[in-house]
Amino acid sequence: xxxxxxxxxxxxxxxxxxxxxxxxxxxxxxxxxxxxxxxxxxxxxxxxxxxxxxxxxxxxxxxxxxxxxxxxxxxxxxxxxxxxxxxxxxxxxxxxxxxxxxxxxxxxxxxxxxxxxxxxxxxxxxxxxxxxxxxxxxxxxxxxxxxxxxxxxxxxxxxxxxxxxxxxxxxxxxxxxxxxxxxxxxxxxxxxxxxxxxxxxxxxxxxxxxxxxxxxxxxxxxxxxxxxxxxxxxxxxxxxxxxxxxxxxxxxxxxxxxxxxxxxxxxxxxxxxxxxxxxxxxxxxxxxxxxxxxxxxxxxxxxxxxxxxxxxxxxxxxxxxxxxxxxxxxxxxxxxxxxxxxxxxxxxxxxxxxxxxxxxxxxxxxxxxxxxxxxxxxxxxxxxxxxxxxxxxxxxxxxxxxxxxxxxxxxxxxxxxxxxxxxxxxxxxxxxxxxxxxxxxxxxxxxxxxxxxxxxxxxxxxxxxxxxxxxxxxxxxxxxxxxxxxxxxxxxxxxxxxxxxxxxxxxxxxxxxxxxxxxxxxxxxxxxxxxxxxxxxxxxxxxxxxxxxxxxxxxxxxxxxxxxxxxxxxxxxxxxxxxxxxxxxxxxxxxxxxxxxxxxxxxxxxxxxxxxxxxxxxxxxxxxxxxxxxxxx
Numbered sequence: 001x002x003x004x005x006x007x008x009x010x011x012x013x014x015x016x017x018x019x020x021x022x023x024x025x026x027x028x029x030x031x032x033x034x035x036x037x038x039x040x041x042x043x044x045x046x047x048x049x050x051x052x053x054x055x056x057x058x059x060x061x062x063x064x065x066x067x068x069x070x071x072x073x074x075x076x077x078x079x080x081x082x083x084x085x086x087x088x089x090x091x092x093x094x095x096x097x098x099x100x101x102x103x104x105x106x107x108x109x110x111x112x113x114x115x116x117x118x119x120x121x122x123x124x125x126x127x128x129x130x131x132x133x134x135x136x137x138x139x140x141x142x143x144x145x146x147x148x149x150x151x152x153x154x155x156x157x158x159x160x161x162x163x164x165x166x167x168x169x170x171x172x173x174x175x176x177x178x179x180x181x182x183x184x185x186x187x188x189x190x191x192x193x194x195x196x197x198x199x200x201x202x203x204x205x206x207x208x209x210x211x212x213x214x215x216x217x218x219x220x221x222x223x224x225x226x227x228x229x230x231x232x233x234x235x236x237x238x239x240x241x242x243x244x245x246x247x248x249x250x251x252x253x254x255x256x257x258x259x260x261x262x263x264x265x266x267x268x269x270x271x272x273x274x275x276x277x278x279x280x281x282x283x284x285x286x287x288x289x290x291x292x293x294x295x296x297x298x299x300x301x302x303x304x305x306x307x308x309x310x311x312x313x314x315x316x317x318x319x320x321x322x323x324x325x326x327x328x329x330x331x332x333x334x335x336x337x338x339x340x341x342x343x344x345x346x347x348x349x350x351x352x353x354x355x356x357x358x359x360x361x362x363x364x365x366x367x368x369x370x371x372x373x374x375x376x377x378x379x380x381x382x383x384x385x386x387x388x389x390x391x392x393x394x395x396x397x398x399x400x401x402x403x404x405x406x407x408x409x410x411x412x413x414x415x416x417x418x419x420x421x422x423x424x425x426x427x428x429x430x431x432x433x434x435x436x437x438x439x440x441x442x443x444x445x446x447x448x449x450x451x452x453x454x455x456x457x458x459x460x461x462x463x464x465x466x467x468x469x470x471x472x473x474x475x476x477x478x479x480x481x482x483x484x485x486x487x488x489x490x491x492x493x494x495x496x497x498x499x500x501x502x503x504x505x506x507x508x509x510x511x512x513x514x515x516x517x518x519x520x521x522x523x524x525x526x527x528x529x530x531x532x533x534x535x536x537x538x539x540x541x542x543x544x545x546x547x548x549x550x551x552x553x554x555x556x557x558x559x560x561x562x563x564x565x566x567x568x569x570x571x572x573x574x575x576x577x578x579x580x581x582x583x584x585x586x587x588x589x590x591x592x593x594x595x596x597x598x599x600x601x602x603x604x605x606x607x608x609x610x611x612x613x614x615x616x617x618x619x620x621x622x623x624x625x626x627x628x629x630x631x632x633x
Contacts, residue, residue, distance in 0.1 A: 239303070388584070400432055472509060516534055567591075574596065579600050
């Protein structure tokens with residue numbers, strides 16, 4: 001039936017197996033959470049209890065037997081205005097009361113109703129007295145003789161004479177305490193994080209919307225503090241998930257200790273937490289709470305004979321009258337959190353007007369890009385990769401362009417930093433892959449295809465794992481290309497992420513025959529070990545490093561060193577952003593088979609222009625200096 005994971009709970013009747021109730025997951029293999037197990041067990045118990053009760057009713061035909069053996073209580077009230085108790089079945093002894101004593105004090109029953117339910121029951125009885133009223137049902141709490149309260153469900157029927165006068169009221173009381181407690185438990189589980197006991201995302205969003213609506217009506221403002229633990233994944237990877245869970249529980253307890261009862265602390269998922277700080281009279285109070293949280297979370301966490309340490313990055317978004325809505329407010333806090341991380345982690349940052357504009361631009365660009373994908377506003381330009389010694393074209397790098405209807409031609413640097421924060425980057429990456437491979441097929445059919453087609457990747461693409469490997473395989477098959485035709489460019493920070501999370505995507509792609517190149521080599525998390533570990537085909541020296549090499553002998557030596565190490569490891573080098581004859585001469589002075597790419601040879605050009613360059617096969621360097629013409633490709 002396609003079931004991947006199943007959670008089953010037996011239903012027992014009188015201690016014997018009767019049947020089962022279960023959850024089936026036809027999607028993915030999964031570990032069922034304690035909350036899910038608890039909910040299913042509770043529902044199973046309720047079903048078993050309901051069947052037992054139905055069997056009592058079905059099997060016991062004698063009315064006296066039903067009264068004696070059933071937990072149901074029968075009662076009758078007299079028809080005069082005070083509605084005295086004139087009969088109650090023996091079962092009332094279950095709650096510590098003597099039936100005869102209750103009848104002897106006919107108004108006593110009204111004194112054992114929960115104070116919060118008294119008015120409701122008085123209205124209920126008044127309705128029963130009214131002429132023409134029929135059977136009805138109500139729920140209320142009754143106090144037992146030991147002081148505990150039990151939920152009862154009351155079904156009553158008014159009995160009248162031929163003239164319509166009330167003679168008495170007959171009723172049945174059924175204990176529904178277990179049912180009520182089960183419903184409450186399910187409700188709590190549905191709104192609580194199973195691991196930490198904090199509110200979950202749904203509860204937080206609901207409270208955020210309520211607080212926002214109240215603030216719009218004039219209630220006190222509030223703030224959202226969005227935080228996550230710095231490098232929490234390192235703890236999971238090194239100490240294991242059990243240690244990670246213990247840390248999350250400890251963090252939850254410390255957050256509770258930092259906040260007031262009027263504040264709401266929630267776990268949104270993973271190592272992400274959020275706090276709704278109520279009654280924010282002074283904006284400085286939000287900063288004070290963030291500082292307190294920062295200091296409290298930084299203290300060591302005991303774990304057996306060792307200690308765990310963590311820190312938190314916090315984004316703060318206070319309520320502003322001009323804020324469009326609660327969702328935008330949460331997005332602002334999220335963006336402030338990213339700014340805190342980008343500026344070094346272990347700190348807090350407020351939302352600002354600049355960040356607000358960035359949020360709006362991010363949303364607008366994302367919406368515009370969806371429109372662009374549907375309305376053919378995107379195109380690929382191609383920049384040739386040239387063999388330095390001969391000028392022969394050996395590769396083409398695909399670079400996206402966006403013909404924005406209002407902003408004009410946008411280069412990647414104008415929109416990718418924003419889009420990379422959204423799931424759209426994966427869709428965009430697939431579009432680039434498909435259209436570039438389609439162009440490569442056209443060049444192959446024309447007999448002018450370059451050796452390599454280079455495409456830049458995003459981290460989110462790599463993180464899709466099997467889905468990304470499958471898309472590469474399907475796209476190559478679709479356009480009849482070989483894996484060795486394709487080169488995927490990744491940055492050193494992406495390699496660091498792949499290493500940290502033990503992601504095997506690049507290794508699997510290399511096994512297929514796809515080439516891997518390190519883009520902007522030497523500018524981020526540089527490690528010579530990456531060259532060996534990932535068996536890269538090329539390293540790409542960035543334009544900024546080449547510019548610096550023209551001004552500083554040390555940087556010039558660094559460029560020569562990279563070329564020398566790559567030569568020893570039999571790895572190709574491509575120098576990007578070559579714009580001047582001096583830069584070309586520097587690269588020519590090092591014995592190597594270096595390739596070059598840049599405006600000194602050709603700017604990125606549309607597919608038609610790239611086709612003409614491939615027909616020529618060779619590129620002569622441009623005669624004029626072109627430094628400054630290039631911008632973010």
